Amino acid sequence: MYVCGAHVTKVGRHYEKSVSALAAEAAAPVVNACGEPDALVVSTYLSRFQDSFGNLGSLLAEYLDFKGEVYEVSSGDGSGGAAVSLAVRLVKAGFKRVLVVGADKSNDFQSKRAVKDLQTLISPYESFYGLTYAGAHALAARLYMSKYGVSREELAQWAVVMHENATAVSHAQLPFPVSVDKVLKSHSVAQPLTLLDSHPFSDGAAAVMITSESSPVSIEVASASAPLTLAERDLTFMESAKMAMEKLGNPYPEAVEVHDAFSIAGVIALESLGLAARGKGLDYLIHSPRRVNPSGGLKARGHPIGATGVYQVAEAYFAITDGLGKLGKVSSFLVHSSNLLGANTYLSFLREV
């Protein structure tokens, strides 16, 4: 299986555009470059709640004047990765070209509404009395920090590196540097996590075309799952990421995009993928800052929830074909997309052919 084209819109606050307009903007150039697909796989998450609209796949098909098969794929904040996985499976099953489009909106209401909408990722019996997406990550962060003796200052390095990487990425939402001090002094979202440990609220859309026709970039996928219930897992490790990585044959990629909705999730992802030893994710980051989330990650490129996994695969494609930000050009790239801290993991491994 191959990737023959990708396009992304700038991540940010698109007050002027709906989720369907953003999706069309990302999709059209890819169809023009690669040709008409046999199937369209669409992912979104928050827009269903923000725009009270749950039929994006069909509307996008109408806009593209596409008459083939349409699927909408959902797996929480890992929806983008799930859509890419399914598209690769569809091509493997016989389709020549499958277009994947991830599009989402987080900013159509004030942020506390997005905070509420993101609670829908969490099991109802854990979310109903107010546990937030950030709160779940904060529980993981304190557990991790106490288990491995990691300080608040050390954890802040994640945001510093991500923002630095984003400065060279034109579609990133937050392309400005931050200092450790600024991370620590930014206001508290869910202690021990601060605003600058957290993903921004993002709108955006990305598209990639998966094909069986020989192309300069190949793609393989692997996925695995763990309990959704947060209390039922080790919050300092993502078993599903480890299992999916084993299915891929534990490759050692030149660069990786991990799903760092919050700093702690990025650190845990590096360890769960086996790229760093347990408790040593930040050491890996410090030694290879350009090879971890060269886009700036969810932290600084941004996190349009249901579109994020498609952005990551598009970025991997850019890194192999043209080069990406401060990383430049590489020949292999691993993408880690995750639903609620590893309830589901969707990995894509892209290589130069």
Added chain:
Amino acid sequence: MEVSPSVVWRNKPYRYRLEVRRCPKCGRAFREEVEVCPKCNERTERVRMAGRGKLLSWAKVCQVPEGFEDFSPLYFGLVELEDGSRIIARLTDVLEEPKIGMEMEAVLRKVRADGSTGLIEYAIFFRPAF
């Protein structure tokens, strides 16, 4: 209306009494009315989780969701109960910074009241044990 009477009613066993449905074969606990274990096909048994345990982690949520503005900040804890099960629950009576490892106990508290109907939602919270 944000609070649904039927949802409040059907969730009473877990939210008021920490009752779960446990599979006698695989031991997994369902925090709602899953009457037959979907994996083992065994009839699940209603059991009550322990009301005391040890705090493994906690978070102070300052950016609260819409509808919880009056209760900000919200404290949450990951608690390992005396029966070995684990729970994520709201913490209450937090007078000083919680300490990892401290003993916690269950207590019934008000979660919120619906703005239009006045329907009140209650649930088990955890507080530092006396």
